[in-house]
Amino acid sequence: MPTLPPEQPGPPEPHRARRTAESFGADARRYDEARPSYPAGLVARIVAGSPGTDVLDVGCGTGIAARQFQEAGCTVLGVEPDARMAGLARTRGLPVEVASFEEWDAAGRTFDAVTAAQSWHWVDPAVGAAKAARVLRPGGRLAVFGHVFEPPAEVAEAFAAALRRAAPDSPFSGQPARRPLEAYRAGYAKTADQVRATGRFHEPEQWQFDWERPYTRDEWLNLLPTTGGLTRLDPGPLTAVLSAVGDAVDALGGGFTMRYTTLATSAVRAGAA
Template sequence: MSAVTWHYGYRYPASRSISGGRFGTSALEYDKFRPHYPSELFDKFEALGPVHVLDIGCGTGRVALPLIDRGMNVLARLGLGLEPDARMADVARSRGVPVEIGTFERWDDAGRRFDLITCGAAWHWIEPEEGADKAAHILRSGGTLARFINFRLLDDHALASFDAVYSSYAPEVTTDGRPPSYLDADDPVSTSTSSSGTRSHVLRSIREFSTDEWLGMIATLSDHIALGSERLGALLMVLRDLTDNDFDGRLRVTSCTHVVLPRAFEEPVALVLYLHFESVLTSLDSPAMAWAAELLLLTCAYCSVGRVDSP
């Protein structure tokens, strides 16, 4: 493998120490300031009714906990999180999420299989080909691999103002707030032989960040952490003055979540109907009723799989 491989819009580093220890130095700040994922996303997961769930790169539990809050208490019994940083994992464990330490590629699944694999803001730390093969291996038939990551969009005035600061204090760091390159990037999971294809979409909402919220959030980004405490502190000081004085301490931000799901996930309601009627088919005594239910079952299957293959 070469030193770096572009995937999902981020550089995959040859040294795993970057992801395996960097965020843990500020685990509580990460948990406090990183934006949450939209409830709409978890509604989709809940509709599938998964029994065994694996959350890759679970961090402090920001994906696992909303699933548990939706009544998926099974996650705490039969599911688990996988996290390379012990300090991040400790925060998740303190909230009731079972976590195993390790990188996804090297993790021993011990024969366990999953209905749903989630990966929030972590897939770019995984070696692309190995990750795709591993996910296909541990997913049950019909299981779902859901990958998603948040990003933010600032208006042109804010971007120009911030760019001027970054060019002086951190020219190697990209200003947070512009469209990410991974929206148009090739996806090795989609093109792997074990995949039936994927589709991506972006969930959007408008929110305001206070100066403290914005600076707290960007201070947890890996490229900002890499600046070191002295350079990062100087950058944040200038950005604080700029945000307070030029934007009255409030930034209007388009908050986005880029979601990559299997094609068959595009019709969650049909999938729920499919699973429901599949479970009751064997309880029907009348051959005519069983035939009608079988027809409805096939219709649901067509809606949940075949329909999304059209452009």
């Protein structure tokens, strides 16, 4: 299977693929339950490197990352284009305004940090970094981050083959079973170039956090339907893909340990207000 959900940087101009971008709310509760949180060290580094605790979370989804910043003592506002995702986030205590970041009206508000967890690739690159600079206070931090993960080869290859059989017309069916970490680092380097081009930030930094998480068969099959390659599949093809992947996990003894890498591009807003 792809080394991370296909909504990560990789497909050309993913911000234009709006049907996929707005498909994750079809099962918002599963998304919130199955998607992993972010390394505590990443959250701590962003908080420590920001001038205050007012955070704007772009594409907040169900609030997975936002809740971690709240637990770290921050006041967080979410912006999310999918009303279904926003609705669940609100039930978990996160204030959310429903809009794409490009169209969102800051109404004069500014923040100490702008974060984007697994979401920045859905933002128009011609707009995103410049708008982040406008809503950040001087010295405020932009932090764009997301997970890369590599399931065992047996699981990855079973996923890729099943997706090709079940959904040959899917734009994700032609992707290789596994992609090197360098391909994802290149995506974050491109984000750094976009931030640099605004002339409004100090030199961007690239961060990396490596960690592991065990998965049972059921836990992995619960997460897979929340990924961009599967959110729009009809029930029949989806069942076929999950069955093939489940068989592969069973062959490994019913579970495996996932090696995660969380990558980030971060930069500090330069200049006066």
